[in-house]
Amino acid sequence: MPYAFDPELVPYAELIPAMPLDEVIKRDAAPPDPAVLAEIARRLPSYTPEREVTIEDRRLPGGVPVRIFRPRADGPLPAVIYLHGGGFVSGELDYFSVRCLRLADQIPAVVVAVDYRLAPEHPYPAALEDTYATLEWLAGAAGELGVDPARIAAAGDSAGGNLSTALALLTRDRGGPPLRFQFLDVPVTDDRLDTPSMKAFTDTPMWNRSDAVLSWRYYLGGDGEAPPYAAPMRAGDLSGLPPAFVTVCEFDPLRDEGIAYAQRLVQAGVPTELHLYPGAFHGAPIIADVALTRRMNADMVGALRRALHPGSS
Secondary structure (H helix, E strand, C coil), rough: CCCCHHHHHHHHHHHCCCCCHHHCCCCCCCCCCHHHHHHHHHHHCCCCCCEEEEEEEECCCCCCCEEEEEEEECCCCCEEECCCCCCCCCHHHHHHHHHHHHHHHHHEEEEEEEECCCCCCCCHHHHHHHHHHHHHHHHCCHHCCCCEEEEEEEEEHHHHHHHHHHHHHHHHHHHCCCCEEEEEEECCCCCCCCHHHHHHHHHCCCHHHHHHHHHHHHHHHHCCCCCCCCCCCCCCCCCCCCCCEEEEECCCCHHHHHHHHHHHHHCCCCCCCEEEEEEEEHHHHHCCCHHHHHHHHHHHHHHHHHHHHHCCC
């Protein structure tokens, strides 16, 4: 199917190798053409922070690996728990380090990227429990980290967007540490896969319908119905959740479920901002440095800055 991608994104769309999710989970599978990978690496965005940012890999007391991006600051900073994408089955922290570094520097905030357990070896709720354990640890270690525990946000893309809003639901229901904000970038929210965009986009770059089908099967450990903490669209009550910023892309199977989830948040009385980016495909701001993705990244930084530094521009 032809797609009217943003012209600057077309070369990226053409370069992305097709790799079905059932190949991704073969941990010892042969990688795509090395020349293609080298070209993708050459085009990936880079970022040089304006302030000093230290980066530390740490394993939390419960065993969850995290990477902490800590900018130099004179007083307590807010914090962002960042949950990476990858369909619940993949995702290396290195791949998302540029985004985390940008957030740490520009918000500014202490960013804790979570290397949560992956399916199918570790199906639901492993990833979500790792995320919740990170929130509990972060709130408890706020003094050591120079973090204001009243200003913690969850942010993530795709599967990480799912985990961000699932974390908001879980900590609300468990009476755990409160979140100030949730940033949901092209979030996975619904296992039913019955929206128009999910039915139509069977060959889009980075993510398509067949990927989504397999992703849910691996995450749930089978083909059963997802519980609400796995598929937030199934949650009966979204009231009392922190304010949200939701992004969706025009040519993304997840587009319509992201819009629907934002609408449900609004209906539940949750302050919510929704941005749909025309011409964009799933994951574009992670892999491309063009005018559109720079705007998408600036919107992310701006939303988190306004939420975590009230009164800032």
